[in-house]
Amino acid sequence: QVDESKEVESIVLSYACQRRTTLENHNTVFTDALSLLAENAELSDEDGRGVAFRRAAAVLKALHSPVTDLLQLRGLPCLGGHSLRVIKDVLENGASSEVECTKQSERFKALKVLTSIFGVGAKTAERWIREGIHSLPQLQDSAHTLNRAQQAGLEHYDDLNQPVTKAEGDAIGEIVEKAVMSVLPGAQITLIGGFRRGKLTGHDVDFLITHPEEGREVGLMPKVVSWLESKGFLLYQKTTRNSYLESKDGPARPSSNMDRFERCFSIFKLPEDAKEGTKQTETLTEDTPEDTCRLTTPSLVKDEGSQSTKRANLKPWRAVRVDLVVSPISQFAFALLGWTGSKLFERELRRWAGHEKAMSLSSHALYDNTQSKYLRASSEEEIFAHLGLEYIPPSERNA
Numbered sequence: 001q002v003d004e005s006k007e008v009e010s011i012v013l014s015y016a017c018q019r020r021t022t023l024e025n026h027n028t029v030f031t032d033a034l035s036l037l038a039e040n041a042e043l044s045d046e047d048g049r050g051v052a053f054r055r056a057a058a059v060l061k062a063l064h065s066p067v068t069d070l071l072q073l074r075g076l077p078c079l080g081g082h083s084l085r086v087i088k089d090v091l092e093n094g095a096s097s098e099v100e101c102t103k104q105s106e107r108f109k110a111l112k113v114l115t116s117i118f119g120v121g122a123k124t125a126e127r128w129i130r131e132g133i134h135s136l137p138q139l140q141d142s143a144h145t146l147n148r149a150q151q152a153g154l155e156h157y158d159d160l161n162q163p164v165t166k167a168e169g170d171a172i173g174e175i176v177e178k179a180v181m182s183v184l185p186g187a188q189i190t191l192i193g194g195f196r197r198g199k200l201t202g203h204d205v206d207f208l209i210t211h212p213e214e215g216r217e218v219g220l221m222p223k224v225v226s227w228l229e230s231k232g233f234l235l236y237q238k239t240t241r242n243s244y245l246e247s248k249d250g251p252a253r254p255s256s257n258m259d260r261f262e263r264c265f266s267i268f269k270l271p272e273d274a275k276e277g278t279k280q281t282e283t284l285t286e287d288t289p290e291d292t293c294r295l296t297t298p299s300l301v302k303d304e305g306s307q308s309t310k311r312a313n314l315k316p317w318r319a320v321r322v323d324l325v326v327s328p329i330s331q332f333a334f335a336l337l338g339w340t341g342s343k344l345f346e347r348e349l350r351r352w353a354g355h356e357k358a359m360s361l362s363s364h365a366l367y368d369n370t371q372s373k374y375l376r377a378s379s380e381e382e383i384f385a386h387l388g389l390e391y392i393p394p395s396e397r398n399a
C-alpha cells in the first residue's frame, strides 16, 4: 500500500500543465472542500490564497485513487499546511469545520448569491453587502441603478444559474454556425472552454471563430452579432476589443493586428425546441413540445429536459450565457490553447512559461525573452513543444 502511494507521488509534477487531469476525480470530497475555500478567498480579494487552494485541489484531482491516509500525501507538491489541515479534518471527521463554517457564514452566502448575478463581481458584491444588501429581493428593493449587464443578469437569474447541458451547447453551436456562415462563408467555428475539455455541463458555452485567410475575420463580430440580433437570438450582448494581453502580459505586447481580436459576452435566447436539432417543426405549438421532443431525439429527454419542458409551458426558451471570440488565423493556436482552460491549467501554463522558460505566453502569442523573438505556432502541439512540455490534450486539462 505504502509503496503504491510512493509511486503515485513520483508522477505528480508540480505544475498542473505538466500533468494529465481527466474529469475522473477520485477525491471530490477533498477537492470540493478546497475549492470552496478557494472560492471564498477569491471572493474576499485574497487571490494568493485562492490560487494556493486551487493548486492543492488540482494535485488531488490528478491522483489515480482516493486518499485514505495523510501519509499518502507525502512528497506531493502544492500541499501547504492549511490545505493539509483541511484534508486531515475531512479524513478524520468526514468534513472540514472551516468549510462548514464558511458555507454557513452570512457573508459568504451573500457574496455567492450576489456574484451569481451575471455582471456582478466580488468588488460590487462587497460594496452592496456593506450597505446591508444580502439577497436578491433586498437588491431589487434598493435604490441601486444596475448597469445593462446586471439588469439582464437579474432578469435571467434562474436560467443563468442552471447548468448548460452539452445538448444545449450543441444547439447554440448550430445557431452560431448559421450566423457566421451567413456573414462570412468559409469561416471556422471551434467549441472551446469546458465543453472542449469534455465536460457534460458548463456555466456558459464558448466559441472561437477564425478564417483560414488572414484578415478576412476583420469586422466579423459586429456582423455576427447583428445577424443574431435580427433573428431575435440575443437577450444581451457586449462586444469588446480584447484587452487581456495589454493588462497582464507585459512583454508579449501585441503587434498592431491584435486590435482585430474581439470577444462578445452574450446571453442567448435558446428556443426549447432548438435543443432537439435545428430542424424547425412548424407544427410545434404550445401543447405539443414534449411529444415532439420524444419523437425526434428521445435520448435528449432527461431529468433536466423534463424540468425545462415544464418551464416551457410558460416560456418556450431559456437564457444561456455564450462567449464568442474572433481570432486571426495567425493567432488561432494561441487563442485555442488560451480559451480551452481550465482556468488553473491556463494560469499554470503562463507560470511555467515565465518561471521555467523565460517566455511570455498569452492567448495571442508566445514571446521568448532569451531570444527576444516571438515563436510561431499553428497548432497547440507546437506551443507545448516550444514550452518544453509534453502535449496534454483538452480532455486532460481539467486541473
Ligand code: GTP
Residues within 6 Å of the ligand: 192, 193, 194, 195, 199, 201, 202, 203, 204, 205, 206, 244, 323, 338, 339, 340, 341, 342, 343, 346, 363
Ligand atoms: P464552464 O464555463 O463553467 O464550463 O468553465 P470554462 O472552463 O469553460 O470557463 P470559462 O467559460 O469561464 O472560460 C473558458 C476559458 O477562457 C478559461 O480557460 C479562461 O481562462 C479563458 N478566459 C476567460 N476569460 C478570458 C479573457 O478575458 N481572456 C482570455 N485570454 N481568456 C479568458
Ligand code: MN
Residues within 6 Å of the ligand: 193, 194, 195, 202, 203, 204, 205, 206
Ligand atoms: Mn465556459
Ligand code: MN
Residues within 6 Å of the ligand: 193, 204, 205, 206, 323
Ligand atoms: Mn466563458
